[in-house]
Amino acid sequence: MDVKIELKKRADELDGPIRSYIGDESPSNLIEATRQYPYAGGKRMRPCMVVSACRAVGGDGEKAIPLAVAIEYIHNFTLIHDDLMDGDVKRRGMDTSHVVYGMPTAILAGDALFAKAFEIIAALDIPSDDMRRVLKSTGTAVWDLARGQQMDINNENSGTVSMEDYIETIRLKTSVLFAAGVAGGAIIGGADERTVEAMHGYAMNMGVAFQMFDDILGIYGDPKKTGKSAGNDIRKGKNTVMVCRFRDTIGEGALMDEFMAVFGKEDAADSEIETARRILKETGCYAYAMDMAEEYTNKAIACLDVLPDGQEKEFMKALAEYAMDRDV
């Protein structure tokens, strides 16, 4: 299975539903702002995983589409608010929400997408007891997401982020929403409790691998493909898995001094960034991060054992592998 082609095909199928829940209400500037991010595309990994989880446990994928849309709206709501908090002006090549619509409308567009997600969950065509379970895990996921984002902000200003803190942060800011979506898809598909738990575990582990690889891309990715300025994470002093590893293994000394002279230096020259990159590679921190990501990917795939063999199990396995083998 070529997972990129399969993912693209499934993402395209979700485009219609994603565009169908926001009607032409007033005021038009807010409505336009709520549509900007979700309509702009993206990999659509989260919504595709919701539908796939539902099918993988033997359910009717159609029934999971509204939850897939809700999870995508929540993801986009967090992106809008993140871009504002970080002061980022570009995303996927387009101007960010607060740049186009101004700060107040960007805040409201995020809030509105979040609200719409819960309206959609309320209307899920499943028994109300199951809807309640989906609601609970989605609500908790967004609470955790906010905690993860705050930890991320706190970490940026801290020189002493442990590997444990780093992993807890990315579990909260990335994995929990994957997991709420995948577990929700399994619930909609009628899975038993043990299967739902396994699907949840799959997504939690996969999310960690995904975010670790995202952090690797942030430093070693091709800016033309990632859409992110190379070296930005180093200039911002972002504590990634590689940086945590570097701190854990390299004691005080010339190498540490050389790295710290660049790390967090907002106006670092490209040559300095290159030095920092080289140091992380030569000290084995890059390789360590790749190994860690692979470990989490393998844990994710092991969780799929509970599923019957078939196309959806293969797709979910391929997605987990793709999470740490992509260029964007």
Add this chain to the structure above:
Amino acid sequence: MDVKIELKKRADELDGPIRSYIGDESPSNLIEATRQYPYAGGKRMRPCMVVSACRAVGGDGEKAIPLAVAIEYIHNFTLIHDDLMDGDVKRRGMDTSHVVYGMPTAILAGDALFAKAFEIIAALDIPSDDMRRVLKSTGTAVWDLARGQQMDINNENSGTVSMEDYIETIRLKTSVLFAAGVAGGAIIGGADERTVEAMHGYAMNMGVAFQMFDDILGIYGDPKKTGKSAGNDIRKGKNTVMVCRFRDTIGEGALMDEFMAVFGKEDAADSEIETARRILKETGCYAYAMDMAEEYTNKAIACLDVLPDGQEKEFMKALAEYAMDRDV
């Protein structure tokens, strides 16, 4: 019934529950920020109305307390984001969230409170079908609230807000959350559809009267009691019921010029504000606004006819009257 004393008593009883849903999680700065507004008090009209509506239809008020807390959290989430959007630095005498915690944490604290509200709704101790109805109306309310806030922002920059636009704006930004809470309380109390509808109508009308009176207080209230700088709404050029009426009835001419010279003038002197105030009174726009607020209050009270006579019906009637007869 002295409604202020009764409201205070009931508000105090809700203090414990309002403080019981946010545990000591990490990171502590975000948790602290989520607690700041809801723990600081306020009139607690919305949560008191949720519990009262439940009791008024013959239900067990205890069962409505979680929804009361959820509605109060949502209200506070919108206040945190509003203060940030408006750049307000003080609320109820305290520094606003973004002043204390910074912009990113204020955004996240609002998002987190919103998420917590839905976690609480998911755990309501009522049949899941009823919970679904409560969820739907609450989700829609927040969607509408964002629309109302955006309309309010758009209106501030517009010289041509009609009375119709004004009323639609305050229905969305104020009434819908009152209504979701009150209808939700009635649903939890086991009310039939007709009664739920009537309770919804009560809160929609009461919310309009409440916001109209808030706009009146914004211009004629005692700053020491309202906590808002007098004349601010005039300096900001806020289109209130009085200003809409003024535009509708006073054609071009000297009086209009005199008013418009002050309206929206950010550095207007106190004497100029006094002139604008006097003009709105002398042209009958203040009296008109009071009449309109009274009309909506009466419509709200008429909706209560569906209820059996009793203490809760009296309290809800008194609350509707209090909405337009308060100094804060």
